Amino acid sequence: MAITGRPNPIRVATGARTPVRAGVSAMAPLVAGLVPFGLTVGATAARSDLPPLVGWASSVLLYGGSGQLALMGVLDGGGSVLAAVAATMAVNVQMLLYGAGMRPIWADQPRRWRAVAAYLLVGPLFAVTVTHHQTEADPARRRGFYLAAGTTLWVAWFVLTGIGAALGTVLPTVPAVGLLTPLVLLTMAVRAAKGRPGAVALVVGASVAVAAGTVAPDLGFVAGGITGMVAGVVTDRWSRPAQAEQVEDVADAVGTSPVPAAPSAAVAS
Amino acid sequence: MSAWLALAIAGVLTWGAKALPSTVADRLPIPPAVERASAFVAPAVLGALTARGVTGQAMAGDAWPVLAALVVAVPVAVRFRSIALTLAAGSAALTAVSLVG
Numbered sequence: 001m002a003i004t005g006r007p008n009p010i011r012v013a014t015g016a017r018t019p020v021r022a023g024v025s026a027m028a029p030l031v032a033g034l035v036p037f038g039l040t041v042g043a044t045a046a047r048s049d050l051p052p053l054v055g056w057a058s059s060v061l062l063y064g065g066s067g068q069l070a071l072m073g074v075l076d077g078g079g080s081v082l083a084a085v086a087a088t089m090a091v092n093v094q095m096l097l098y099g100a101g102m103r104p105i106w107a108d109q110p111r112r113w114r115a116v117a118a119y120l121l122v123g124p125l126f127a128v129t130v131t132h133h134q135t136e137a138d139p140a141r142r143r144g145f146y147l148a149a150g151t152t153l154w155v156a157w158f159v160l161t162g163i164g165a166a167l168g169t170v171l172p173t174v175p176a177v178g179l180l181t182p183l184v185l186l187t188m189a190v191r192a193a194k195g196r197p198g199a200v201a202l203v204v205g206a207s208v209a210v211a212a213g214t215v216a217p218d219l220g221f222v223a224g225g226i227t228g229m230v231a232g233v234v235t236d237r238w239s240r241p242a243q244a245e246q247v248e249d250v251a252d253a254v255g256t257s258p259v260p261a262a263p264s265a266a267v268a269s
Numbered sequence: 270m271s272a273w274l275a276l277a278i279a280g281v282l283t284w285g286a287k288a289l290p291s292t293v294a295d296r297l298p299i300p301p302a303v304e305r306a307s308a309f310v311a312p313a314v315l316g317a318l319t320a321r322g323v324t325g326q327a328m329a330g331d332a333w334p335v336l337a338a339l340v341v342a343v344p345v346a347v348r349f350r351s352i353a354l355t356l357a358a359g360s361a362a363l364t365a366v367s368l369v370g
Contacts, residue, residue: 057273075275097314183359209317
């Protein structure tokens with residue numbers, strides 16, 4: 001029987017590797033970049049006056065470096081439970097952004113799976129998942145990738161903070177390693193920015209995060225994310241009439257009726 | 270005991286913040302404007318994440334090598350969209366400026 005159908009472009013783009021292998025591979029460079037941070041979080045727990053296992057257990061129960069540092073910092077300084085929780089949630093309000101970002105991506109996944117998968121959701125996993133899912137439409141392969149990448153990061157984080165807690169103050173500082181994660185995130189941000197509105201969202205988000213981050217680093221990140229999102233929407237709205245006019249001009253020139261303006265690349269992605 | 274209590278409460282609330290938008294809030298009708306805005310979550314949040322990471326590195330030590338790495342890495346990332354090339358270019362610039370400085 002002759003094969004007449006065209007190959008599935010999604011399979012061609014991503015099917016060379018299993019979702020599990022792709023997830024582990026995608027997360028590997030980010031894990032390498034997180035080595036200094038993970039060791040630092042573990043060492044912070046070891047140096048504090050908290051019960052020995054609290055710091056390490058926070059890698060499981062809280063799972064998020066910035067939030068862990070906030071919690072340990074307040075408790076170690078003699079803060080109350082309420083103050084510690086409030087400080088942690090002020091930092092972890094960023095998780096709402098990740099959840100909101102995954103909402104359309106998880107629309108075709110079972111609700112129970114979404115609830116469980118949300119536990120693993122942190123910045124690096126959000127980054128690799130958004131990038132991967134742009135070229136992978138199969139829900140089962142998406143789940144496999146997400147779980148593989150998320151579990152890789154979770155295990156690595158647990159081990160790194162454990163090593164940091166064990167080594168305490170005897171830790172080397174290698175600047176190039178610390179910059180690995182931002183550079184990987186930079187590439188993923190560029191890949192995620194489709195068209196001019198996407199580029200504006202990226203640049204504004206980064207700029208506001210830097211400016212506001214001088215006051216409060218984690219809230220600055222949230223401010224950057226929200227402002228960048230709004231800037232992308234505004235730019236998209238401005239660019240739409242221009243696109244429609246261009247389509248009408250072309251239609252007039254060739255003597256046909258104008259077709260509806262296509263949605264911008266960022267909206268379509 | 271209070272440390273464990275704080276950890277447990279913060280852990281549950283953090284998980285709730287991650288899960289809420291995709292489990293509970295997905296039952297609610299989303300206005301078109303919000304739906305449109307969600308298309309820009311990824312570039313905005315990833316851009317902010319990158320900025321926070323770079324700023325953190327710059328503030329942790331000498332800022333010039335980090336700035337040099339960024340100046341070299343951004344065009345490479347935009348041009349090639351390759352993680353490996355961006356890492357290579359940024360790390361090389363960081364190392365070179367660190368050695369010179």
